[in-house]
Amino acid sequence: MSDKLSKYRDKRDAERTPEPVPDSLSSSADGNAFVIQEHHARALHWDLRLERDGVLVSWAVPKGLPTDPGTNHLAVQTEDHPMEYLAFHGEIPKGEYGGGTMTVWDTGTYETEKWSDREVKFVLHGSRASGRFVLFRTRGKNWMIHRMDAAARDPFPPADPxxxxxxxxxxxxxxxxxxxxxxxxxxxxxxxxxxxxxxxxxxxxxxxxxxxxxxxxxxxxxxxxxxxxxxxxxxxxxxxxxxxxxxxxxxxxxxxxxxxxxxxxxxxxxxxxxxxxxxxxxxxxxxxxxxxxxxxxxxxxxxxxxxxxxxxxxx
CATH class of the missing domain: 3.30.470.30 (DNA ligase/mRNA capping enzyme)
Structure with missing residues (x-):
């Protein structure tokens, strides 16, 4: 079986970054964990990671999860991350891959409704992120993320002071x-x-x-x-x-x-x-x-x- 974390390890030096660099795969208790990390790197973005077969399949979402079904957000697929990343937070040194401050924005479990090479449908159960979403590939590493249910959010007020x-x-x-x-x-x-x-x-x-x-x-x-x-x-x-x-x-x-x-x-x-x-x-x-x-x-x-x-x- 291929090493799902080889790309992850190739991009990191365990002596230079506090990120976990494990030798083997692991899993959560139920195999359906997720984490969203707020990542103040060269450009602010959020990293969505869904547990799948011993790794966290990951997407960088520049604008975060969409809050209503009328707006889709770009999601760029990145390398699979180790399960230890579920709790990772800290400062990745400047000059290293992904250098910047990373915090855990939310974590919890999710349900898989569909998983293919081009489409992932899932339901998040977190304290800050919850609801039905779908990721669909557009080209190469570029995907879009769409919210499938309505969020409890008020519209922005008029722009008149x-x-x-x-x-x-x-x-x-x-x-x-x-x-x-x-x-x-x-x-x-x-x-x-x-x-x-x-x-x-x-x-x-x-x-x-x-x-x-x-x-x-x-x-x-x-x-x-x-x-x-x-x-x-x-x-x-x-x-x-x-x-x-x-x-x-x-x-x-x-x-x-x-x-x-x-x-x-x-x-x-x-x-x-x-x-x-x-x-x-x-x-x-x-x-x-x-x-x-x-x-x-x-x-x-x-x-x-x-x-x-x-x-x-x-x-």
């Missing part, structure tokens, strides 16, 4: 509002899916932000502002998070979800927000030469277009 109504005076009921700086920059919505964002076409430095989200989907609302002579993307709202639309949630819930992301980098940050405290915020805006303050109702949903729930008060 919420805009404030201008007022000369602050609201009387300050306790019903949070107050933020008006940055005087250019508005930018940033959709993130599969570790990528279309906003990177104009701003390539956003690729790092998108990659940091991994497989988590999101739509961020913010503003490109110049602070200290540098252009910074300041985020102040979150419209979509990990498959769930937040536009119908109150500002307080969206703000809490945004802050939980911990967005902080050389080119982006989370905007500060102060509930019930207009005076000091306006004074700080004046001192920093900012155009004014935006008051946001704590109970307001996200409403595309001009809204009276957000108020711009000039400095």
């Amino acid at each position: 919420m805009l404030p109504t201008e007022r000369t005076k602050p609201p009387r009921d300050a306790s019903a509002y949070a107050f933020e700086f008006a940055w005087g920059g250019r508005r930018l919505l940033v959709p993130i899916e599969g570790g990528r964002t279309t906003a990177a076409r104009e701003h390539p430095w956003l690729r790092g932000l998108a990659e940091s989200f991994g497989s988590r989907t999101a739509v961020l609302d913010g503003e490109l502002a110049t602070l200290g002579g540098a252009e910074i993307l300041v985020f102040y709202d979150l419209l979509y998070d990990d498959g769930h639309a937040l536009t119908g949630e109150p500002y307080t819930a969206r703000r809490a979800a945004l802050e939980a992301l911990g967005l902080a980098g050389a080119h982006w940050q989370t905007a500060p927000s102060w509930p019930e405290d207009f005076g000091p915020v306006r004074q700080a805006a004046l001192e920093q030469g900012l155009p004014g303050v935006v008051a946001k109702r704590l109970d307001s949903p996200y409403e595309p277009g001009v809204s009276k729930s957000w108020l711009f008060i000039p400095s």
Whole structure:
């Protein structure tokens, strides 16, 4: 019988990589395990591995598993991997094959509905990945992966931002509002899916932000502002998070979800927000030469277009 791991071994030096390089094949208890690894290599991708006859048959999926039947994703078949890879995570040294950080994104069992050289139908039973999928070969090592059942995922929100109504005076009921700086920059919505964002076409430095989200989907609302002579993307709202639309949630819930992301980098940050405290915020805006303050109702949903729930008060 041919050595199913010969290609795997040929690509790796056990003295240079922490990856498992076993001498023989093994299997799981039931012979139907799977693992999906998030792989921050030269390009972010996810590795789907299905147990089959003592090895993990593997595909690299650049955009991760599709979340709805209307979108197919590319899946490039790679060499079979050893069963020990079910639990592998760590740093593959730079310069080695597949160099980069690898983490276990999900693991579990699967059911085989069909397996041939050109088509693999299966059902995943994992904590993060579940459902019916089919892999079908298109050309050579290139396959496509299609979801056969509907995922419980909200559609992305409209691409129109919420805009404030201008007022000369602050609201009387300050306790019903949070107050933020008006940055005087250019508005930018940033959709993130599969570790990528279309906003990177104009701003390539956003690729790092998108990659940091991994497989988590999101739509961020913010503003490109110049602070200290540098252009910074300041985020102040979150419209979509990990498959769930937040536009119908109150500002307080969206703000809490945004802050939980911990967005902080050389080119982006989370905007500060102060509930019930207009005076000091306006004074700080004046001192920093900012155009004014935006008051946001704590109970307001996200409403595309001009809204009276957000108020711009000039400095």
